[in-house]
Amino acid sequence: MAHFRDVLKKRNFFLLWLGQIISQLGDRLNQMALIGFIAQRSPGETFELATLLSFTIMPVFVVGPIAGVYVDRWDRRKTMYVCDFLRGLLVLCIPVFVMNRNLPVVWLYLAVFLLFSIGRFFVPAKMAIVPDLVDKDQLLLANSLVNTTGMIAATFGFAIGGIIVAVLGVKGGFYIDSASFFISSLLIFFINIKSKSNIKIGALSKEIVEVIRKSVFSEVKEGVVYVLRQTQMRTVIGTLFLVWAALGAVYVVIIVFIQSTLKSFTLDLGLLIMFLGIGLFSGSLIYGRFGKTSNCFQTIHSSLFVSGLALAAFAFFLEKMPYFYTAAFLVFIFGAVVAPIMTATNTLVHDVATDKMRGKVFSSIEVVMHLAFLMFMLLGSSLAEIKKIGRGNFLIAVGILISAIGLVSYLRLKVKELSKQF
Numbered sequence: 001m002a003h004f005r006d007v008l009k010k011r012n013f014f015l016l017w018l019g020q021i022i023s024q025l026g027d028r029l030n031q032m033a034l035i036g037f038i039a040q041r042s043p044g045e046t047f048e049l050a051t052l053l054s055f056t057i058m059p060v061f062v063v064g065p066i067a068g069v070y071v072d073r074w075d076r077r078k079t080m081y082v083c084d085f086l087r088g089l090l091v092l093c094i095p096v097f098v099m100n101r102n103l104p105v106v107w108l109y110l111a112v113f114l115l116f117s118i119g120r121f122f123v124p125a126k127m128a129i130v131p132d133l134v135d136k137d138q139l140l141l142a143n144s145l146v147n148t149t150g151m152i153a154a155t156f157g158f159a160i161g162g163i164i165v166a167v168l169g170v171k172g173g174f175y176i177d178s179a180s181f182f183i184s185s186l187l188i189f190f191i192n193i194k195s196k197s198n199i200k201i202g203a204l205s206k207e208i209v210e211v212i213r214k215s216v217f218s219e220v221k222e223g224v225v226y227v228l229r230q231t232q233m234r235t236v237i238g239t240l241f242l243v244w245a246a247l248g249a250v251y252v253v254i255i256v257f258i259q260s261t262l263k264s265f266t267l268d269l270g271l272l273i274m275f276l277g278i279g280l281f282s283g284s285l286i287y288g289r290f291g292k293t294s295n296c297f298q299t300i301h302s303s304l305f306v307s308g309l310a311l312a313a314f315a316f317f318l319e320k321m322p323y324f325y326t327a328a329f330l331v332f333i334f335g336a337v338v339a340p341i342m343t344a345t346n347t348l349v350h351d352v353a354t355d356k357m358r359g360k361v362f363s364s365i366e367v368v369m370h371l372a373f374l375m376f377m378l379l380g381s382s383l384a385e386i387k388k389i390g391r392g393n394f395l396i397a398v399g400i401l402i403s404a405i406g407l408v409s410y411l412r413l414k415v416k417e418l419s420k421q422f
Helices: 002-008 011-041 046-062 064-071 074-099 103-132 138-191 201-229 231-262 266-292 296-320 324-352 358-386 391-421
Strands: none
Touching: 002 064, 002 138, 011 074, 011 103, 011 138, 011 266, 046 064, 046 201, 046 231, 046 358, 064 103, 074 103, 074 138, 103 138, 103 391, 201 231, 231 266, 231 296, 231 324, 231 358, 231 391, 266 324, 296 324, 296 358, 296 391, 358 391
């Protein structure tokens, strides 16, 4: 703890750290306010919520490949406080203009798309500026502090956001979220470091086409080709596609299912997401402590099997016993058994990919994950609207399917291992 205090004594780092805690809480509050807005506007409608949330994901494909390239060319501190200031203005526009004037929902989609597009510039700038704020021997501690407190703030931010929206209403949630971005922007503005950027704004437009052509698309293509040539990498990509497709399929459906079952728009939902986060964190810690000697593929397949059962159990028992504590326990278990999948897949990528290719591989993986999530989120929300299927039955069916795939994959792996012994 003493070492963490030493890092926090660095004024510039402390301002970034504090700003990010506030910003993380604001991000989660924003998500809960958006969910609450759609719940008020179209209660029980899964596809409209899925459509809105798809605009939070699209910037990954449209803006993400360009953002990282330009962050290294700009003043990172200025990039961050300008991004947060603009995000504060955009969030403020939602209750002031979109809601007060009853504008068409397309204006909300536009605001959300711009909001998350700006965020694609903020995140790499934040990660890139940390080495400029602390001594070299404090870098590991600084990153650990940023990641750990960020995870905690994000986890409890959903609970706090759910309570705020439930008490102050959707508009109140947006106003507080807007204020959190302005506060974060102000804190980052007071960071005092020398700019390393030599790029003039006027010169940027001339470079855009060339940078995209050479630095972005060519590297993405190189990463995809590399992944497809590696047998183990193809397995990892396939597994991640399956996991994120399943998460996408149930994401919106489970939100509306919880709202309709527990008769609450944001309060119970925010608290349940907090329990999910605690489960994910606990599962990661347990796997990190006791899973070092296990086969990563066995871990992935067995976790798929158990997590599918946990999802089906969640939907089944919550319909039979629609109580918050039932849901909280089951969602905690689900988070704990899902967590090892991401840890194991990241470990496999580190083991298989060469140092030169890891960045490109992780970029390709991010595209695959978000694409699977987006496609199946829209598909799942459409299927769940069919009355003959129903949201509860849909979740149970997806859970059983995930579990079956995990079991079959695990048995195939065992058979392959046995065949090598004989």
